[in-house]
Each structure stands twice: as C-alpha cells, then as structure tokens.
Amino acid sequence: MEDYGQVDKGHSFGLHSLLQLIRAAGAILGIITVIIGLFYAMRLLGLVFTALSNPESYQAFLEVWISAVGGEELDVVISGSTYPVARFVVFAILGGGCILLGWLSLGMILVGAKIVSWTVSDQEAVKRLLTHAFGSEKKARSGAPH
Numbered sequence: 001m002e003d004y005g006q007v008d009k010g011h012s013f014g015l016h017s018l019l020q021l022i023r024a025a026g027a028i029l030g031i032i033t034v035i036i037g038l039f040y041a042m043r044l045l046g047l048v049f050t051a052l053s054n055p056e057s058y059q060a061f062l063e064v065w066i067s068a069v070g071g072e073e074l075d076v077v078i079s080g081s082t083y084p085v086a087r088f089v090v091f092a093i094l095g096g097g098c099i100l101l102g103w104l105s106l107g108m109i110l111v112g113a114k115i116v117s118w119t120v121s122d123q124e125a126v127k128r129l130l131t132h133a134f135g136s137e138k139k140a141r142s143g144a145p146h
Contacts, residue, residue: 023119030115037108044101065090 051058066086074086 026119027116030112030117030119033112033115034109035112037105037110037112041102041105041109044098044105048098062087062090065094069093 069086069089071086072084074084074089076083076085
C-alpha cells in the first residue's frame with residue numbers, strides 16, 4: 001500500500017520538541033536560582049537573628065573586626081570624653097555588608113522568578129486573565145469621572 005507522500009509525524013523529534021526541551025531547561029535553571037537566593041536570604045536572616053538574640057556570642061567576632069579597622073587609634077577625644085569610632089565603623093561595615101548580601105539574595109530570587117516566568121508562562125493568557133478580572137482598559141477610561 002502506498003502512503004502517497006504522507007509523513008508520519010508521531011515519533012519524530014523536531015524543532016518544536018527541541019524548543020520545549022530548552023524551555024524546560026530554562027525553567028529548571030530559574031527554579032534553581034530562586035532556591036539558591038532563598039537559601040542565602042535564610043542564612044543571612046538567621047545570622048542576624050542569632051546576633052540580635054544572643055549578642056554575647058558575637059563579642060569576640062566584633063573585637064577582631066574592631067582591631068582590624070584600627071581599634072583604639074580611631075577613638076576621638078572631645079573635651080575629656082573618649083568616643084569609640086572604630087565600633088561605629090565596624091557596625092557600618094557589617095550593616096552595609098548585610099544590606100548588600102540581602103539585596104543580592106533578593107536579586108537572585110527575582111532573576112530566577114523572571115526566568116521561570118519568561119520560559120513557562122503564556123503571557124497572552126495572563127493578559128486575558130487580568131482583563132477578565134479587572135475589566136478592559138477602555139471600560140475603565142469611559143467609566144471614570146472626569
């Protein structure tokens with residue numbers, strides 16, 4: 001029996017399958033990025049919580065930082081009173097480091113979420129859902145008071 005030039009498309013690995021595989025790999029990469037960002041954010045928040053709930057355990061750590069920054073050489077004497085500037089510098093450095101690390105962790109979470117969104121979601125479906133939920137833009141403009 002002749003097939004009259006028909007091609008069996010049932011078991012072929014074509015371009016569409018390759019694109020789906022690339023999209024799946026991108027989604028997995030995005031999920032891994034989100035998990036890594038969450039892990040680092042949880043570690044950072046855990047360290048900050050531990051330092052706030054039990055500051056005595058970090059006293060030796062702070063003393064090492066104070067001596068590394070300059071120690072008593074940075075102290076300022078004003079009218080007989082000594083002000084420890086090194087402690088302020090250490091807290092500024094550590095606080096800035098925590099803010100920077102938190103920002104990077106949240107950035108990793110955001111990048112991972114965007115990767116997943118770009119590779120998995122159907123943007124037209126999201127637009128239709130939002131239009132259905134909130135109404136069209138034309139209805140909002142015509143019904144608004146002037």
